[in-house]
Amino acid sequence: MTLTRRALLPLLLAPPLLPADSARAQPGATRPLNVFAWSAVEPLLRPRIPAFEVATQRRLRLLHLPWAAYREALAARLMGQAEIDICAMSDLWLPEFAHRGWLAPIDDLPGAEAIAAETRPVCNQGMSWQGRRYGVPYYTDSIVFLVNKALLERAGIPAAPETWEEVVEQSLLLQRRGLVRHGLALPLAPDPWLLEVTSALVYAFGGRHVDADLDPTMQQQDRGAVRAMRFLQDALHRHAVLPATARLQSEADVLDGMSEGDFAFCLAPSYRLRQLNDPAQSAVAGAIRMAMMPRGGPRGTQETCGWVRFFAATPGAMASPARRAGVEALLAFLAGQGADGRHETQKRLLLDGGLPFCALPLLEDPEIEAAEDRWSGSSAILRRQAILSRPKDLLAPWLSDWSRATTDDVTSILAGRQTPEEGLARMAEQWSALKAAHA
Secondary structure (H helix, E strand, O other): OOOOHHHHHHHHHOOOOOEOOOHHHOOOOOOOEEEEEEHHHHHHHHHHHHHHHHHHOOOEEEEEEOHHHHHHHHHHHHHOOEOOOEEEEEOOOHHHHHHOOOOEOOOOOOOHHHHHHOEOHHHHHHOEEOOEEOEEEEEEEEEEEEEEHHHHHHOOOOOOOOEHHHHHHHHHHHHHOOOOOOOEEOOOOOOHHHHHHHHHHHHHOOOOOEOOOOOEOOOOOOOOOHHHHHHHHHHHHOOOOOOHHHHHOOHHHHHHHHHOOOOOEEEEEOOHHHHHOOOOOOOOOOOEEEEOOOEOOOOOOOOEEEEEEEEEEOHHHHHOHHHHHHHHHHHHHHHOOOOOOOOHHHHHHHHHHOOOOOEHHHHHOHHHHHHHHHHHOOHHHHHHHHHOEEOOOOOOOOHHHHHHHHHHHHHHHHHOOOOHHHHHHHHHHHHHHHHHHOO
16 A cells, blocks of 8 residues: 555644553553544544443543545554554445454454354444454444435425436426426545445446456446446436536535535435434434435445445554453443443444444334334334445455555546446456455
8 A cells, every 4th residue: 555645745734643662661651542543533433431430430531534535544543553453444444454463353352252142143243343343433334325305396296216217207397497407416525425326336336346256247237247247337428417517426415515505416325314313503403304215227226335434453462461361441432332231332432423223232222212213213123224235345454455456447447438337347347456466
C-alpha cells in the first residue's frame, strides 16, 4: 500500500498518538486507554465513557477522524506503531489489516465465547478472518430501499415498486407530472459507500463479483455484475431517472436530497430512516418508508449488501499485560458483558443514533421494536430485509488495491465511456492479477 501526500494530510491535522516507547519515557504517568475511530463514533460513544471510567477506574482517550480519511490514517498509524489500543474497524478492511498483522485476534480473551454466542451470526462472520475473531460489535446494517410515500400518493401510485424496472417506470411518471426532476438518488461518488451500494445492486440483479474461491465472475453476463452496471448506465443516460451529478453525489448528498423531497427513491443505510423521519432534520418526516429491495432482471432477488463495523484490538496492546487488561475491560463493556450491563451500549446506539445492533437478546426488547416501528413504519420489514443481507463477496487482502486500481473503470462505465462488459472485463483481469500476487 502506498500512501500519497494527499492521504497523509489527515495525519498532520489530527491529534498525535504517541509511539509505543513514548509512554515508557514518562515514569509514573497513568496511561489512558487509546481508542481511535471515525468521527461518527464520537458523539455516540462519548456519553458512555464516564460509565466505563467509573466502573473500571481506567481512563479512556477517544481520537477520531472523518470516515473518508480514516482508513488511510489508521493504516499509517499502525504501520508507524502508534500507541493505539483499540480501533474502530470495518469488515471491508479486516482481511487486509489482519493479513498485514495490524490487528490481533481476540477469541482467546476471557468472555469471548459468551460474547460470540449472543452475537448475530452475520456479525460474527463479518468480524472473522481465516477462522479467528477480531472484534466486538459496534453496529451492523445493510443498504435498503427507501421510498417517499407522499410523492407516490400524489401521483396516484398505489404501491412501492417491486422491481428495478418498476423503479424506472414510476420515476418517469413522477418526472412527467413535475413532482421531481429525477425519481432516483444513489450515492455513486468514488468513496467507501460506492462498493456497498453497487454490491447491493449486483445482488438484487442475481449476480456476484467473485465465486467461493475468490475467482472473478463479475464480467459474466448472467452470474456477474454486468446487468447491475448496465442498469446504472441506463438510469443515468438513457432514462435520466438518476441526475447526471449522481456520479459525484456522496451518501450525505443523497440524504439531503431525500430530506428535502427532491427524490422519490434512494438506496441508503437503514439507520438513515431515523434522521429522514425526524421533523427537526427533514422536511418530509413521516413520509419516508422502507420497502423490500426491488428485484432486477430475470435472476432478480431481494438480497442486499450488509456490513458490520466493530472494535478491534492491536497486537501491541495485546502483547502488554497492562494494556491487555484495559482492552479486555473495554471490549467487555462495549459488548454488554461487563460493567455496562446487558448490551446497554448497543441499545443506546440504536435508540440514540438509529444504529442496528448485533446482540441477539435485543431482538426481544420491546423498547427497541417500538423505536424501529416509529422510524421505519414496520420493524417487520427491517428485520425481513436484514435476513436477506449478504456480506460483500469481495472481502480479500487485496481489495483496497483493487478498488484503487479500478476506480477509473467504474467512473468510465458510469460516464458511458465504456460498456459494462468492457469495464468489468478489465476489472476482472485486475482482480485475478492481484489475487495471483498474493498467492
